[in-house]
Amino acid sequence: MQTHEETRKVEVIIGKILRIGVITSAIVILIGIGLYFMNGAGYQSVVKNGVTFIDFPKRFSDIFAGIAAGKSYAVIMLGVFLLILTPVLRVVVSIYAFYKEKDTLYVVITTIVLIILMFAMFMGYRS
Structure with missing residues (x-):
């Protein structure tokens, strides 16, 4: 079992x-x-039905290519x-902290939360 000082260190981290x-x-x-x-957006504007849309980067490869090209929207993305x-990194650190505390229930729960977050990010990336 962790001491109060060790728990405090994890909270500070x-x-x-x-x-x-x-x-x-x-x-x-x-x-x-x-x-x-x-420099402006660096991306083309598309007009559909009188509404202007900017084709900003949505995929990681587009973001990194845009950053390499100095495009502002890629840097913002x-x-x-x-x-x-x-917060995803916070969940990962929490899993480690619960593991160090030997709190199996919270390790399992937090791991499930991480899996749900990763699944949601993956599904968002695909669409």
Whole structure:
């Protein structure tokens, strides 16, 4: 069984992960916004039925290719992806913390939550 001090250390690590994830994603998004004001979107606009749509990157390969090309929307999408990834990383760290505590029930529950998150992300990626 873990002591109160070990539990506190895990909570501090989880807090740092969340803080670093949010700050990093905010910085990346702000860089993307700065690129947008300097260079524009970098993607073609499509007009359908009088409504203008921007064909922004949706797949990881498109995002990374757009970043390499200096396209602002790709950088912003990377920031959004990092923001989404932050709580997922927190779930992974929680699994490890529960494992160290030898709390099998919470390891199983948190692993199921991680599987559901990964499945939802995969299904969203496919559509």
